[in-house]
Amino acid sequence: MAKKEADMGSAKGESIDELMMVNMNTNATPTPTYKVYKRRFFGLFQLVLMNIIISWDLSGGPRTVLMTGSILILVGNWIRYAGTKANNGIFGVVMFGQLLLGLSQPFALAAPTRYSDLWFTEKGRTSATALATLANPLGAAIGELVDSFWAVSPDQIPNMVLWISVIATIICVPSFFVPARPAIPPCASAEITKTPFMESIKGIVRVREFWLICIPFSVYVGFFNSISALINQILLPYGFSETDAGVAGGILIIAGLVASAIVSPINDRFKQYLLIIRIAVPIHAICYIALYFAPASPYGIAPSIVVLALFGASAFSLLPVVLEFIVEITHPYSPEISSTLLWTGGQLLGGIFTVIQTALKAGPNGHPPANMKRSLIFSAVVACVIAILPMTLNVFGPKIVNRRLEVDRGHTAEIVQLSSRSNDNTTAIADDERELEGV
Known part of the structure; x- marks a missing residue:
């Protein structure tokens, strides 16, 4: 089936609201055929496994x-193994x-x-x-257990790295056999060619709603990373053990996975993106x-x-x-570009917040000593404001307008240029139809 091309015009960097949808003439055009393949779960399984194994390592078009x-x-795993296996270990090789x-993390x-x-x-x-x-944080949690089980003493670290390298090899090799794309697209939006890289970036950053999501996403991912890394420092000053902190961190991950397993299918069915955001964001901020107050x-x-x-x-x-x-x-800007922008902000702020919160840690004269009260005040204020x-x-x-969803539901079929639009995602389909009738 021929792929529908998105006519993006000759102008570069047009905003998303310079794009409008044109109704499909069902009397003149044959009904398109779409197909959902069972093999899609093969590639999805590969993404899950890659996210799991990369978390183990970091804690101790899709086919490309x-x-x-x-x-x-x-390559990274086996180089690490070579560095740990060498006489007395070669730190530079391990770090390389x-x-x-x-570098593989952004791809996953x-x-x-x-x-x-x-x-x-x-x-x-x-x-x-x-x-x-979510296979990524799941892998991080599993990795904490696996790494400590395989390496109870420094001399066992090479064997631990070897086992991880072997598992990584088994998991990653099938990636080379994942199909580039389905022969028949599963839905209408999947057959629309996405815009090129630079045009996508220029268009996405001009969408007001993108920033209303990107900024809080980056902040919350950043704080999640820093809080997860500092759980021990948060709890230990109040007399809790490292085991207590480990249990608390494990429950954080398990509760998150269970909640996501419930919410994600519900959203797939009812498409209530904004409702879920409006419920979950205040809960997350209050946390x-x-x-x-909880540790004390x-x-x-x-x-x-x-x-x-x-x-x-x-979260x-x-x-x-x-x-x-x-x-x-x-939509129709490339999904991986918006995801990368969001994740880049989150990972960057995660490092910054960890440094800031560590610096705000109380000294030995604190009540209790070495408490993280100022750090938690900082995160609470920023999280609530954002x-x-x-x-x-x-x-x-x-x-x-959920543009991709409108395409999939058959309201629209092609994308053409529209020069007189604002930079917001504000174009209703009915307005587009009326404008077309007047052309």
């Missing part, structure tokens, strides 16, 4: 992305292998939305994105306030576990929903 990420994971593993993080856009229909995209994306509670570790469970549940529920919502409102941004979506200005 899969192959590139797999090569970096394979670790660097390659770090950016791929899920593009893969689900290409292979899945509106009935399964959020769940597919959730499964592939930062509660986390300030007279009821022991239980309040901290409850708060961290809600923290993980709200993991939001993650795939937000990633898919961004694709909806920036929560205002996503809550304004669809409140001011024209109604947001």
